[in-house]
Amino acid sequence: MSALLEASGLALRFGAVPALDGVALEIFPGEVVAIVGESGSGKTTLLRVLSGMMRPEAGEVRYRDPEGGLHVVHEMGEAELRRLHRTDWGFVHQNPRDGLRMRVSAGGNIGERLMAVGARHYGNIRAEAAEWLRRVEIDPARIDDMPALFSGGMQQRLQIARTLVTRPRLVFMDEPTGGLDVSVQAKLLDMIRALVADLGLAVVIVTHDIAAARLLAHRLLVMRRGQVVEQGLTDRVLDDPQHEYTQLLVASVLAA
Amino acid sequence: MSWAIRTEGLGKSFTLHLQGGVRIPVLEGVDLSVAAGECVALAGPSGAGKSTLMRLLYGNYGAAAGRILIRHHGAEVDLAAADARLVREVRRETLGYVSQFLRVIPRVPTLDIVAEPLMARGVAREAARPRAAELLAQLNLPARLHGLPPATFSGGEQQRVNLARGFAPGYPVLLLDEPTASLDAGNRAVVVGLIRAAKAAGSAIIGIFHDTEVRDQVADRLFEVLPMPVAA
Amino acid sequence: MTALGYNFGYLDENTKRMIRRALLKAVAVPGHQVPFGAREMPLPYGWGTGGIAVTASVIGAGDRLKVIDQGADDTTNAVSIRHFFAKVTGVGTTERTGEATIIQTRHRIPETRLREGQILVYQVPMPEPLFRLEPRVAETKRMHALADYGLMHVKLYEDIARHGHVAISYNYPVLVGGRYLMSPSPIPAFDNPKMDRMPALQLFGAGREKRIYAVPPYTSVTSLDFEDHPFQPVRADAPCALCGSRESYLDEVVVDDKGGRMFVCSDTDYCATRQTQREAAE
Numbered sequence: 087m088s089a090l091l092e093a094s095g096l097a098l099r100f101g102a103v104p105a106l107d108g109v110a111l112e113i114f115p116g117e118v119v120a121i122v123g124e125s126g127s128g129k130t131t132l133l134r135v136l137s138g139m140m141r142p143e144a145g146e147v148r149y150r151d152p153e154g155g156l157h158v159v160h161e162m163g164e165a166e167l168r169r170l171h172r173t174d175w176g177f178v179h180q181n182p183r184d185g186l187r188m189r190v191s192a193g194g195n196i197g198e199r200l201m202a203v204g205a206r207h208y209g210n211i212r213a214e215a216a217e218w219l220r221r222v223e224i225d226p227a228r229i230d231d232m233p234a235l236f237s238g239g240m241q242q243r244l245q246i247a248r249t250l251v252t253r254p255r256l257v258f259m260d261e262p263t264g265g266l267d268v269s270v271q272a273k274l275l276d277m278i279r280a281l282v283a284d285l286g287l288a289v290v291i292v293t294h295d296i297a298a299a300r301l302l303a304h305r306l307l308v309m310r311r312g313q314v315v316e317q318g319l320t321d322r323v324l325d326d327p328q329h330e331y332t333q334l335l336v337a338s339v340l341a342a
Numbered sequence: 343m344s345w346a347i348r349t350e351g352l353g354k355s356f357t358l359h360l361q362g363g364v365r366i367p368v369l370e371g372v373d374l375s376v377a378a379g380e381c382v383a384l385a386g387p388s389g390a391g392k393s394t395l396m397r398l399l400y401g402n403y404g405a406a407a408g409r410i411l412i413r414h415h416g417a418e419v420d421l422a423a424a425d426a427r428l429v430r431e432v433r434r435e436t437l438g439y440v441s442q443f444l445r446v447i448p449r450v451p452t453l454d455i456v457a458e459p460l461m462a463r464g465v466a467r468e469a470a471r472p473r474a475a476e477l478l479a480q481l482n483l484p485a486r487l488h489g490l491p492p493a494t495f496s497g498g499e500q501q502r503v504n505l506a507r508g509f510a511p512g513y514p515v516l517l518l519d520e521p522t523a524s525l526d527a528g529n530r531a532v533v534v535g536l537i538r539a540a541k542a543a544g545s546a547i548i549g550i551f552h553d554t555e556v557r558d559q560v561a562d563r564l565f566e567v568l569p570m571p572v573a574a
Numbered sequence: 575m576t577a578l579g580y581n582f583g584y585l586d587e588n589t590k591r592m593i594r595r596a597l598l599k600a601v602a603v604p605g606h607q608v609p610f611g612a613r614e615m616p617l618p619y620g621w622g623t624g625g626i627a628v629t630a631s632v633i634g635a636g637d638r639l640k641v642i643d644q645g646a647d648d649t650t651n652a653v654s655i656r657h658f659f660a661k662v663t664g665v666g667t668t669e670r671t672g673e674a675t676i677i678q679t680r681h682r683i684p685e686t687r688l689r690e691g692q693i694l695v696y697q698v699p700m701p702e703p704l705f706r707l708e709p710r711v712a713e714t715k716r717m718h719a720l721a722d723y724g725l726m727h728v729k730l731y732e733d734i735a736r737h738g739h740v741a742i743s744y745n746y747p748v749l750v751g752g753r754y755l756m757s758p759s760p761i762p763a764f765d766n767p768k769m770d771r772m773p774a775l776q777l778f779g780a781g782r783e784k785r786i787y788a789v790p791p792y793t794s795v796t797s798l799d800f801e802d803h804p805f806q807p808v809r810a811d812a813p814c815a816l817c818g819s820r821e822s823y824l825d826e827v828v829v830d831d832k833g834g835r836m837f838v839c840s841d842t843d844y845c846a847t848r849q850t851q852r853e854a855a856e
Contacts, residue, residue, distance in 0.1 A: 164716070164719075165719075165722075168720055172724075187728070191736075194728045199724070201724040202723075202725075206727075206799075208802050209802050211800075229735075230735050273448075304427075304430055318404070319426040322403065326402065326404050328404065333360055
């Protein structure tokens with residue numbers, strides 16, 4: 087099996103601050119990889135670079151398409167990258183307002199990606215949107231409601247439905263449970279876990295929530311000051327951390 | 343009979359960076375070999391590192407020295423050196439582990455927790471769920487509990503869910519950490535039966551059995567885990 | 575006879591040349607909005623300055639000009655623009671669609687089928703079809719560049735979800751040549767089918783927004799829709815009270831303060847011609 091995404095030698099500085107310093111990683115189909123680390127460790131920057139939203143100063147990110155062709159992400163044209171972002175890739179933002187159209191109904195939000203890739207049958211689009219609302223545990227009767235009427239947790243689930251409707255193979259998630267209440271987080275994490283397993287998605291998830299990483303991720307990357315200081319099987323990194331920083335990170339969490 | 347899992351010079355120590363980098367050696371030079379159909383009980387005083395050895399064998403801890411060889415799809419794989427993806431694959435197909443405590447996944451019903459490792463190996467949901475229900479029933483977990491997440495279950499009930507999950511796929515190598523600790527006599531007997539059936543089916547089993555009565559009924563031999571000499 | 579002191583067509587030759595270059599580019603890339611340097615006109619924005627600039631740049635001494643506003647030749651806007659060009663070019667004017675070589679229009683396409691060699695100049699208030707959906711101008715440009723028009727269909731989806739049909743009766747968005755999303759200017763959706771493969775050249779001028787775009791002759795112009803909610807031009811279900819037409823686009827006219835109303839053709843030339851023919855036949 088070949089990697090869906092490969093990155094090597096990624097480097098980027100913000101002034102004197104190294105945001106990425108020699109980062110390499112591979113993501114395989116169906117694999118959930120969490121990037122953990124404190125604020126400012128470079129994990130969100132890494133996500134933005136991997137997804138082509140930000141350009142590194144050095145290094146390369148390569149994406150493999152479903153036919154096996156390899157593309158250098160930062161050499162792709164904008165049109166190609168956009169097409170990729172609405173077909174084979176998805177991006178779930180921390181703030182659902184960044185990923186949703188707040189003045190478009192729930193159904194329209196889910197339907198947009200379908201229409202962007204050429205769906206032109208209203209009835210089918212609507213049926214697909216209703217089905218996805220059901221999958222993310224939102225009452226399909228609310229298909230015509232505006233997202234502003236939804237709670238934060240529902241908005242986040244709507245964003246996930248909108249992202250997954252075109253069946254991407256690789257999804258980037260930036261702190262998807264970040265702004266939510268603890269009780270809501272648990273439900274969302276569980277839903278993400280189930281969808282990821284059902285659809286066989288590969289996911290790169292940035293989080294500072296160690297418990298979330300343990301629940302969702304097969305593999306963990308620990309970042310500090312732009313470097314990956316430790317990586318490996320999630321339970322091994324968390325139960326037998328080797329690097330000083332990882333030990334500190336794990337020690338500061340209660341029973342993760 | 344040929345081995346199913348084997349260690350060569352396996353060692354483990356922990357370096358505690360938060361305690362000034364103190365290094366705690368736990369295991370050294372462990373050579374253990376277990377054949378298919380054989381059950382080996384780890385013995386040794388408390389704190390000798392039996393649980394650490396189990397975690398090393400499962401890949402939950404990283405080995406500091408030595409090799410952990412396992413027969414996986416007919417090939418020899420060194421788990422101590424395997425990358426995360428290969429360890430996951432070995433865990434899915436070859437190597438099972440029943441820990442002392444169930445790690446509860448929020449909101450997932452008991453039946454699905456037990457069926458999940460079967461489905462991960464490609465068994466269809468329609469076949470996996472009856473198999474899971476059958477095992478749970480064998481372990482005397484009433485059917486009315488099967489649809490509930492086990493978060494609110496008693497310790498004994500959770501352990502039986504854990505056992506069902508571990509025995510369901512029929513792994514070629516199975517690690518059991520105190521499988522009968524919180525069970526009553528009736529359920530202990532059920533577990534003894536499950537272990538015997540797994541052995542008969544060709545599984546290599548390594549266990550920590552606090553309960554000597556259970557141990558004597560299932561173990562073919564003991565493997566002594568010796569405490570490391572305290573550094574002077 | 576041209577009014578003294580004005581260049582032919584009011585605009586100076588350099589300006590006309592600049593606008594013609596923009597027009598050529600617009601014709602070369604059908605439906606694509608081309609920026610141009612709009613000049614001060616002797617009337618305010620919103621009164622057709624974009625259309626006037628385009629007409630002034632293409633009109634020649636041998637042309638005959640027709641100007642309509644909402645289909646009518648006799649409304650203030652149409653009359654003053656026609657007088658303006660008569661004054662600054664001296665060309666002949668007409669109310670007859672068939673006789674005109676250039677027709678400047680606000681919000682209608684004549685009922686009489688246009689032919690090769692004619693030019694239809696539209697006055698456009700807002701050239702960007704996505705502006706209500708995407709407020710960032712740079713983003714709308716990117717969407718055009720990438721033909722990323724899913725958002726326009728989202729708008730149609732929202733209409734059907736809310737009203738059961740696409741609730742756009744004017745300025746109904748079209749796709750030109752299978753590539754560019756275009757605002758047809760606020761013509762009734764009823765007129766949209768006339769744009770498709772029209773033998774005449776269609777030019778669009780937006781004065782305030784400083785954009786020009788074009789549809790060359792025989793270019794495909796399709797109204798966006800869904801397979802199960804096809805585009806349907808709407809027309810009042812009545813014959814014209816004056817000429818009896820059942821095909822033309824009708825205006826509703828209130829005739830008294832007791833709720834009395836009648837429907838008459840919006841295209842005055844078409845209606846008058848039919849009335850004349852009917853009288854002649856009687």
